[in-house]
Amino acid sequence: xxxxxxxxxxxxxxxxxxxxxxxxxxxxxxxxxxxxxxxxxxxxxxxxxxxxxxxxxxxxxxxxxxxxxxxxxxxxxxxxxxxxxxxxxxxxxxxxxxxxxxxxxxxxxxxxxxxxxxxxxxxxxxxxxxxxxxxxxxxxxxxxxxxxxxxxxxxxxxxxxxxxxxxxxxxxxxxxxxxxxxxxxxxxxxxxxxxxxxxxxxxxxxxxxxxxxxxxxxxxxxxxxxxxxxxxxxxxxxxxxxxxxxxxxxxxxxxxxxxxxxxxx
Numbered sequence: 001x002x003x004x005x006x007x008x009x010x011x012x013x014x015x016x017x018x019x020x021x022x023x024x025x026x027x028x029x030x031x032x033x034x035x036x037x038x039x040x041x042x043x044x045x046x047x048x049x050x051x052x053x054x055x056x057x058x059x060x061x062x063x064x065x066x067x068x069x070x071x072x073x074x075x076x077x078x079x080x081x082x083x084x085x086x087x088x089x090x091x092x093x094x095x096x097x098x099x100x101x102x103x104x105x106x107x108x109x110x111x112x113x114x115x116x117x118x119x120x121x122x123x124x125x126x127x128x129x130x131x132x133x134x135x136x137x138x139x140x141x142x143x144x145x146x147x148x149x150x151x152x153x154x155x156x157x158x159x160x161x162x163x164x165x166x167x168x169x170x171x172x173x174x175x176x177x178x179x180x181x182x183x184x185x186x187x188x189x190x191x192x193x194x195x196x197x198x199x200x201x202x203x204x205x206x207x208x209x210x211x212x213x214x215x216x217x218x219x220x221x222x223x224x225x226x227x228x229x230x231x232x233x234x235x236x237x238x239x240x241x242x243x244x245x246x247x248x249x250x251x252x253x254x255x256x257x258x259x260x261x262x263x264x265x
Contacts, residue, residue: 028219031212035147038205042129042146053199057132061196064138071138074191078139081188083120083149086157087113093164102248104225105241109160112217116156119209120149132196139195148198148206151189155210158184163218163235167242168249174237185210 090113097106124144162181189203
């Protein structure tokens with residue numbers, strides 16, 4: 001007799017638990033643990049971390065002061081990858097998915113990006129870290145420094161868009177999509193340090209929070225799917241909901257076909 005029967009669990013529940021624990025143990029837990037250690041190091045003024053942050057910030061600032069074109073490029077990247085832009089993109093995607101009957105996927109996208117916004121606000125208030133300060137700054141920003149909201153939200157936004165579009169792509173296109181999804185938050189994070197408005201550890205914390213939250217919501221979503229009898233998805237290659245991704249893209253075609261059939265065309 002199988003172990004799943006002995007423990008009173010059916011195979012679907014066992015697979016759901018495995019998917020949830022796999023993503024949480026391998027991705028979410030390590031990411032959140034490192035963020036917690038960063039918070040402790042920041043709050044405790046751990047010398048090695050502050051020395052690294054200060055050295056990187058000073059070097060980037062000296063380079064920026066002497067290269068106006070670099071500052072302009074970093075400003076463009078920072079603005080394009082801002083939390084406002086990323087949240088708007090995901091919000092629009094969620095609305096379109098809902099309208100096109102991909103409502104599970106729409107809810108996942110909305111909950112993920114909204115959860116990130118809440119975590120960002122709370123952590124900034126709790127940690128209360130001051131931003132870098134220079135006598136001749138090339139850019140200014142307000143609010144707490146840890147974590148970098150730009151790096152955090154860019155990671156979430158790129159991740160949500162990636163996990164939606166993956167099932168619609170060929171194998172080669174998926175590789176390209178993954179590269180873009182990694183490079184976007186990386187570039188946004190670098191731009192924040194280059195502009196002198198964040199420490200390196202702020203950006204690393206933002207990246208880790210984004211990856212951890214994506215893995216956590218994807219694991220919860222996968223468990224929810226399997227509890228409803230849907231086949232298991234593989235987020236790395238298939239996204240979080242391949243069925244609804246296709247529904248969202250082809251729903252108009254299906255509607256047209258149904259209308260044509262009703263008319264006898």
